[in-house]
Amino acid sequence: MVERKEVAKYFKEEHLTRPLIKYIFYPMAVFVSWVAVSFKIHAHFVNLLGLLTAIISAIMIYYLDGYWMIVAGLLFLFGLVIDLSDGTVARFYNKKNAMGKWLDESTGIIAFSLVFFVLMIKTFVQTGDLTIIFLGTYNIFSYTMINYAALLSDVLRKKFNLVNPIENVRKKASKSFFGINPGAFAFSLDIQWTLVSLGVIFNQPYLLFIIFGAISSVQWMSRYITFWGK
Numbered sequence: 108m109v110e111r112k113e114v115a116k117y118f119k120e121e122h123l124t125r126p127l128i129k130y131i132f133y134p135m136a137v138f139v140s141w142v143a144v145s146f147k148i149h150a151h152f153v154n155l156l157g158l159l160t161a162i163i164s165a166i167m168i169y170y171l172d173g174y175w176m177i178v179a180g181l182l183f184l185f186g187l188v189i190d191l192s193d194g195t196v197a198r199f200y201n202k203k204n205a206m207g208k209w210l211d212e213s214t215g216i217i218a219f220s221l222v223f224f225v226l227m228i229k230t231f232v233q234t235g236d237l238t239i240i241f242l243g244t245y246n247i248f249s250y251t252m253i254n255y256a257a258l259l260s261d262v263l264r265k266k267f268n269l270v271n272p273i274e275n276v277r278k279k280a281s282k283s284f285f286g287i288n289p290g291a292f293a294f295s296l297d298i299q300w301t302l303v304s305l306g307v308i309f310n311q312p313y314l315l316f317i318i319f320g321a322i323s324s325v326q327w328m329s330r331y332i333t334f335w336g337k
Contacts (some may be wrong), residue, residue: 111141116300117198119259123192136191143196150197154210157189161218168307169225187300212306214297216254220247222303226312237264242316252327253294260330294326 115137123129128136143153160182167179193211197203227243229238276336299319 109144111137111219114141114144114195119196123148125295127301128191130197131187132297134187137196138187139192140195140199143170143192144199146303150193150202150207153189153196154193154207154214157186157193158214158217160186160189161221165221167226169229176310177308179233180304183222184300184304184309187297190296191314205286212254214257214333216251219250219303222307223247226307230312239312242313242320246316246320249323253323256327256330294322312337
């Protein structure tokens with residue numbers, strides 16, 4: 108049987124710059140990856156397991172209340188562990204491919220959109236407040252734009268051989284932050300998953316949508332601003 112430390116070597120080192128991942132999610136992701144490798148589970152199936160957890164979480168959010176919301180929130184957060192694991196498994200088997208990338212991107216968008224949608228509809232049914240429809244719809248749009256803007260910026264840089272303007276901005280800004288790269292405080296996937304999970308656990312859809320919507324807007328809009336005139 109493969110040792111866990113051997114599987115850990117294939118974990119994406121870039122993720123370990125994030126404190127939440129390094130100290131909380133990394134050990135769990137390595138364990139899940141080790142289990143998948145030990146039972147020879149394909150990375151695609153690991154990815155689909157993450158989508159399944161989001162679907163189950165969404166069903167629990169819509170139909171259940173009380174302490175079940177805590178379970179639903181934690182189950183959704185487990186999706187991040189799966190998200191970190193599938194890439195590790197793929198790198199272990201050296202089977203990174205377009206299908207894996209497509210599944211990885213699609214699963215995140217579907218998971219977040221689904222949870223936002225059921226939170227929005229459940230709250231509207233309970234309150235009749237149309238504001239939650241606007242907030243929920245915008246959050247789905249804004250999360251989609253985060254991913255779209257990131258993918259588009261990669262395509263543009265490769266097509267036109269551009270230096271990454273985002274990284275240039277971070278390097279300049281780091282001089283004002285005592286040498287600390289501001290990218291360490293970006294609205295990264297670990298913060299996104301954790302924020303949504305907390306919103307579910309404490310059953311605070313309005314607060315979640317306002318905070319997530321505001322931060323995500325800054326995230327994707329900043330990419331367009333940094334590419335302006337390039």
